[in-house]
Amino acid sequence: MRIQKKQTRSDTRKKTQRLTLCALLTAMMLILGYVESLIPFNFGIPGIKLGLSNSVLIFAVYMLSLPTAFLLMLVKVLLSALLFGGGFLSPSTVFALAGGCLSVLVMGLLHFDKGLWPIVVSMAGGVSHGAAQVAVYMFMNPGSNLFLYMGVLMLVGMGTGAVTGFIGDRVMRHMKTLKT
Amino acid sequence: MKTTRNILVIALLLLLCALPFALHFTHAFSPRRLDADRLVPVSLTEEGDVTLQGMPKTPKE
Incomplete structure (x- = not known):
């Protein structure tokens, strides 16, 4: 009976720890996204940004799990659309959601x-x-030929991904103890 | 071995990045597209003259 009680307590504690970590990571992603929008980081090409919140996402993929990282991304996109964007169904939210879904899936598989x-x-x-x-x-816009833009975004994404991956890797090395 | 695999993945990613550029340039310089660019938009006037579309009609003497 006592052992069972201890196990239940331990489970509850683990769940609470996990929930707290998820909330903390979501808040970090939102803050990083907001801070990034304040920094003038303009190359003359729309849609290019550093994506610092991706470093939190890669941390979540490695330290938590793929479904948790997916959920974090979903919450981040929807909350940032609600707080800083034009709403849930604005084009920027749809693009961010599509990009986030595919990137989490690819990172989770790799x-x-x-x-x-x-x-x-x-x-x-x-x-x-x-x-x-x-x-x-x-x-969404059939007939539009944006392959050149896609190539530029992919190349830039590779560079920014390396930067955020480096940050995520450094953070993970220092926070191995947080693995739940 | 580990490094080689990582470099291979980076090379694969670079190839993936090159794909949209290739698609763009094959579309931009495709024979059909070039033929379409070569066509001159003309129109027939009431008098039966052929004029370039968008150009002002030259006054008749």
């Missing part, structure tokens, strides 16, 4: 290969994010 560096996994996420965004735009 992270199972333990031989791959988190930086490379994050680069793949950045590439897929750009590709999915433009692909959805082209699907």
